[in-house]
Amino acid sequence: MLPADTALPLYEKRRGVYPKAVDGFYRRLKWAIMAVTLAIYWVTPWIRWDRGPYAPDQAVLVDLAHRRFYMFAIEIWPHEFYYVAGLLIMAGIGLFLVTSAVGRAWCGYACPQTVWTDLYQHVERFIDGDRNAQIRLAKASWTPAKLVRRLTKWSVWLAIAFATGGAWIFYFADAPSLQRAFWTGTAAPTAYATVALLTATTFILGGFMREQVCIYMCPWPRIQTAMLDETSLVVTYKDWRGEQRASLKKAQAAPGDFGDCIDCNQCVAVCPTGIDIREGPQVGCITCALCIDACDQVMAQIGRPRGLIDYCTQDDAEAEKRGAPSRPVLKTLLRPRTLAYLAGWSGIGAAMLFALGARTRVDIAAQQDRNPIFVALSDGAIRNAYTVKLRNMEARPRPMEVSVEGLADAQLWTDTMVRERARPVIRTMVPADSVAKLRIFIAAPPTGPQRQDFAFTVRATDHEGGGDREDARFERPQ
Amino acid sequence: MADAQDKKIDAATGTALKGHEWDGIAELDTPLPRWWLWTFYATIVFAVGYVIAYPAIPMLTDYTRGMLGWSSRGALDKELAAREAQVAPLHKVIAERAITDLPGRPRLMQAAVEGGRAAFKVHCVQCHGSGAAGARGYPNLNDDDWLWGGDLATIEKTITDGVRNPDHDATRQSMMPAFGRDQLLTAAQVDDVVAHVRVISHQDKASPAAQRGAQLFADNCAVCHGADGKGNRTLGAPNLTDGIWLYGGDADTIRQTVWNSRQGVMPRWDDKLDKATIRMLAAYVHSLGGGEATTAAAETADDVAR
Numbered sequence: 150m151l152p153a154d155t156a157l158p159l160y161e162k163r164r165g166v167y168p169k170a171v172d173g174f175y176r177r178l179k180w181a182i183m184a185v186t187l188a189i190y191w192v193t194p195w196i197r198w199d200r201g202p203y204a205p206d207q208a209v210l211v212d213l214a215h216r217r218f219y220m221f222a223i224e225i226w227p228h229e230f231y232y233v234a235g236l237l238i239m240a241g242i243g244l245f246l247v248t249s250a251v252g253r254a255w256c257g258y259a260c261p262q263t264v265w266t267d268l269y270q271h272v273e274r275f276i277d278g279d280r281n282a283q284i285r286l287a288k289a290s291w292t293p294a295k296l297v298r299r300l301t302k303w304s305v306w307l308a309i310a311f312a313t314g315g316a317w318i319f320y321f322a323d324a325p326s327l328q329r330a331f332w333t334g335t336a337a338p339t340a341y342a343t344v345a346l347l348t349a350t351t352f353i354l355g356g357f358m359r360e361q362v363c364i365y366m367c368p369w370p371r372i373q374t375a376m377l378d379e380t381s382l383v384v385t386y387k388d389w390r391g392e393q394r395a396s397l398k399k400a401q402a403a404p405g406d407f408g409d410c411i412d413c414n415q416c417v418a419v420c421p422t423g424i425d426i427r428e429g430p431q432v433g434c435i436t437c438a439l440c441i442d443a444c445d446q447v448m449a450q451i452g453r454p455r456g457l458i459d460y461c462t463q464d465d466a467e468a469e470k471r472g473a474p475s476r477p478v479l480k481t482l483l484r485p486r487t488l489a490y491l492a493g494w495s496g497i498g499a500a501m502l503f504a505l506g507a508r509t510r511v512d513i514a515a516q517q518d519r520n521p522i523f524v525a526l527s528d529g530a531i532r533n534a535y536t537v538k539l540r541n542m543e544a545r546p547r548p549m550e551v552s553v554e555g556l557a558d559a560q561l562w563t564d565t566m567v568r569e570r571a572r573p574v575i576r577t578m579v580p581a582d583s584v585a586k587l588r589i590f591i592a593a594p595p596t597g598p599q600r601q602d603f604a605f606t607v608r609a610t611d612h613e614g615g616g617d618r619e620d621a622r623f624e625r626p627q
Numbered sequence: 628m629a630d631a632q633d634k635k636i637d638a639a640t641g642t643a644l645k646g647h648e649w650d651g652i653a654e655l656d657t658p659l660p661r662w663w664l665w666t667f668y669a670t671i672v673f674a675v676g677y678v679i680a681y682p683a684i685p686m687l688t689d690y691t692r693g694m695l696g697w698s699s700r701g702a703l704d705k706e707l708a709a710r711e712a713q714v715a716p717l718h719k720v721i722a723e724r725a726i727t728d729l730p731g732r733p734r735l736m737q738a739a740v741e742g743g744r745a746a747f748k749v750h751c752v753q754c755h756g757s758g759a760a761g762a763r764g765y766p767n768l769n770d771d772d773w774l775w776g777g778d779l780a781t782i783e784k785t786i787t788d789g790v791r792n793p794d795h796d797a798t799r800q801s802m803m804p805a806f807g808r809d810q811l812l813t814a815a816q817v818d819d820v821v822a823h824v825r826v827i828s829h830q831d832k833a834s835p836a837a838q839r840g841a842q843l844f845a846d847n848c849a850v851c852h853g854a855d856g857k858g859n860r861t862l863g864a865p866n867l868t869d870g871i872w873l874y875g876g877d878a879d880t881i882r883q884t885v886w887n888s889r890q891g892v893m894p895r896w897d898d899k900l901d902k903a904t905i906r907m908l909a910a911y912v913h914s915l916g917g918g919e920a921t922t923a924a925a926e927t928a929d930d931v932a933r
Contacts, residue, residue: 161658224643358662365660516912524916527869532770534916564914565733568771590916 161323166360166423168270169280169415173442174222174506180260183267191312194319196224203581204544211321217582223505224582228540231463235501239494246375246490248484252382256369257437262362265355266421270305276302280418304354307348312459314347360422362436368434372396377430378463380484385461388418389470397451409453416440416458426458434462492606511549512540513590513607513617522624530560530592531625537587539607541579549585551575555603556593556623576610591623599625672933679923684765714742718903723791726779726906736910743911746904750896757916764874764891772871776860777919780841789895790863798895799864808846808884817845821881827856828876 152425185543198208210219218225230362247254256263277283277298289295295627317396318340319327330336331344354504355360363370377383400407417425419440424433424581426440438606444458456475518534552574553559560571571592574620579585593601601623608616635644637655645654656731676682681693692698721729721739722764729736754765761767766774775785785799792798806812823840825831845854851864858866865873874889896905899900912918 159658160661160664162661193800211656274786361660365663411930419797494785520756521769524760524767525870526770527772527871532916564916567920 154163163361164423165284166421167280167283167287168421168439169418169421169443170274171415171419171446172475173445175438175442176510179258179267179437179439182266184262185408186259187268191316194316194324200544203546205323207323209320210323213321219260220402224544225541226540229508232501232505233622235497239497239501242494242497243489244369245376246487246494248376249381249484250487251522252384253370253378253434253436256363256373256435262354262367262436263421263435263437265309265351267357268309269355269359270421272291272305273302273307276305278419283531283577294473301606303356304348307352310351310355311344311518313351314344316345316535318343319399333425358599360433360435363422365434374432377591380464380481380486382432382460382462382478382481384426384438384441384458385428385463385466386410386458387466387469388427391427391457409448409457411447411451412435413447415443415447456460468623472482483578507616509617511543511547511607511609511615511617513551513605513619514540514604515619515621517624519619523626525626526592529595529602531595531623532590532592533623535589535591535605535621537605539577539579539585539587541581541583541609543613544582545577546581549577549579549605550608550610552601552606552608554606554618556591556601557597558594559623560601562590564590568592593623593625595625597625599627682913698931718742718901720771721905722901725910726783729779729910730920734898738912739907740914742904743914745908746908747911747926748899751908754893759912764889767871768784768912769870769917769920771917772866772869773860773919774863774865774873776821777913777917778921779909779913779918780921782918783906783919785893786908786912787895787897787903790891790892790893794893795895800861801851802890803851803864803888805886805888808888808924812843812847812885817839817882819843821878822846824856824867824881825876825878828870829868830876 156200193209197206198219199206200219204224205219206365206383207219208221210217212219216227223232223417244255261461273283277286286295286298315331317333320339320532322509324373327340328334333341343402358366382591388408391408393407395407397411397413400411416422417440419442420426421439422433422435424431425538426434433624438460441456441460442516448457459475460478461469461475462481465481469475514537514605516536518536522533524532524534539549539551541549551561553561559573560568561575562571563575568590571590575587577587579586602620602625604618606616606618606622608614616627635646637644637653637654640655643656645656647654650835655847668865678691679693680695681697682690683693717738720735721742721871721900724735729739733749747755747759751759755761755768757766771777773781775781775790776917788795788797788799791801804811807814807817819836819840820843821835821840822831823838823844826833831837844856845851848856851862852858852867853864856867858864870876871879872883873891896908898907
């Protein structure tokens with residue numbers, strides 16, 4: 150609280166946050182989620198996936214240089230980027246779904262900022278000791294001993310940051326060869342710059358910015374504020390049970406006069422964002438639930454039921470205040486809003502899966518020469534020229550046949566043939582996972598509509614088959 | 628900073644209020660975090676450094692150049708020089724090989740065609756048009772009708788030496804007489820020749836005038852255009868029996884052509900362009916659809932595999 154007569158500071162110094170170690174159900178859940186998410190992050194680029202001799206064998210690869218996105222059995226071309234857009238939309242709706250079901254669970258458990266900060270704080274406790282030792286050390290003057298501790302801590306942080314930034318680049322190139330190139334100094338400058346940048350951001354955001362990222366920099370808490378309602382799960386201090394607070398001694402002296410909260414301040418001590426949950430829901434609360442663990446321990450010690458601080462919706466809190474029994478958390482999950490998000494989320498997912506299964510891996514595109522639109526030939530025939538692109542999206546070379554539909558007496562030839570060898574069908578071999586560009590000339594009799602619609606068709610002639618067609622136009626002089 | 632005494636304190640948050648209010652909604656005067664301030668100072672330091680290092684401040688006649696001496700024009704010059712250096716070996720290869728080697732080397736051919744496409748846009752479009760479709764008196768280079776020949780070597784020769792280029796001995800030269808103006812034929816005879824040409828080009832049916840014209844054609848025109856009127860490429864004499872006319876195939880235009888003759892000129896390019904550029908231009912013109920094979924072997928297989 151700011152006394153009214155002091156000058157208001159324009160800028161606020163960061164208050165130190167030294168969260169205390171705690172054990173309990175949610176802490177263990179966080180350990181498990183941290184292990185899984187970090188493992189996914191570090192292991193994924195090293196998983197191999199055999200795609201034959203014409204495509205990379207990395208299971209997950211964002212190949213920016215060649216404009217391909219590989220994810221296990223799925224390969225996405227740039228023109229199929231709507232799958233990535235779909236994934237992003239699913240991620241967005243997924244966040245809505247999670248928020249409406251379990252509140253800010255993303256922030257509290259799975260957000261990289263939370264996971265890495267958690268890891269960094271663990272390192273900090275390992276080197277500096279727990280909360281009280283950390284506070285003492287922060288206040289201590291810069292003795293050699295403190296310097297050694299600080300340097301040790303920063304080195305370990307930096308090593309983690311480097312491993313974090315370093316792993317990122319492996320998603321964008323073949324991991325084993327990039328690693329060799331990286332250590333021998335022959336990788337692309339972009340790789341080193343990316344690693345340096347991400348090392349720096351991890352070091353700063355995980356080591357020093359921490360909860361400031363959540364409170365000042367991240368837009369998601371603002372959106373979430375609008376998404377939470379009275380039926381959302383939030384970490385709640387049950388003040389009707391806890392108040393009037395008193396020390397354990399006082400409370401034991403006069404049981405009945407005081408609530409369960411013995412004002413031990415453990416919930417504040419363990420909080421990674423340094424807030425006091427007893428002040429009610431606030432933007433600083435990322436619902437990591439560590440205060441629940443801390444309070445449950447204390448309640449067990451003083452022989453009171455657990456859950457003075459607990460996950461609870463605002464509606465249930467009101468009901469409990471009036472004397473209703475507390476409702477199991479799981480029962481709050483199923484409600485129309487959550488189901489609507491779930492329907493939207495799974496609907497998009499199912500549609501994408503269907504589209505992925507039904508997509509054809511052969512594609513044709515034709516562009517007519519616009520200058521000149523037509524050429525009169527010496528025998529009176531009219532010639533139009535087209536740039537035809539055949540897309541082979543399979544990781545193996547495929548034989549294909551191009552022909553036309555709806556253009557009578559058409560002669561087709563390419564720029565490596567002569568008109569005397571023209572034929573109704575052009576055969577070509579399209580290399581693996583690439584686009585073949587053909588320049589196709591078509592000659593047709595001068596009699597006919599000035600603008601005649603027809604279609605190019607392509608057919609893969611190997612056992613798998615498949616094909617595509619593209620509307621085009623043949624133009625004649627007036 | 629405003630008078631601290633005037634500030635009201637918001638009871639719920641303990642933060643000072645800005646002091647203004649809209650419909651009962653007041654604004655908190657939340658202090659910015661200190662790190663934000665340092666970030667702001669860092670941008671100022673960066674800006675000062677930028678102004679010292681790079682061109683920044685406009686002056687009356689000039690501008691501050693910056694310590695690094697960077698300029699966008701200088702950057703462009705560097706990029707252009709780098710591009711020149713990059714294509715120089717390619718141009719060397721193209722200039723040193725025989726042009727008839729190109730079709731057997733698809734990648735080299737493709738590079739030559741693309742280089743020619745760029746050069747065409749600079750040097751040739753003024754007459755032949757941006758699509759090389761020509762105009763009246765300027766041949767369409769897309770079609771399969773050639774005055775002097777449509778294989779690579781012949782096209783290259785035409786570009787190198789030009790057509791009826793004055794003061795150049797090697798230029799392609801042919802002179803059609805002005806049959807009417809120089810009184811080699813009478814007006815009636817010219818009409819008869821025109822009638823004959825209209826018949827052999829399948830535009831008119833046979834007529835007595837055309838029959839008279841056939842004899843006149845054999846006596847006066849066949850020496851260049853051939854007895855059957857199919858032209859002679861060594862002389863640049865056009866084929867009169869096909870569907871393509873440089874100036875027009877209607878009776879009036881043909882009459883004008885026979886009466887006055889036509890003396891179209893194309894400049895020589897060997898004194899303006901290097902050998903590689905001319906060769907690339909030939910490859911480009913050849914690729915437009917009417918290019919003729921030098922030998923039968925130059926044609927690749929039916930199946931186009933690239």
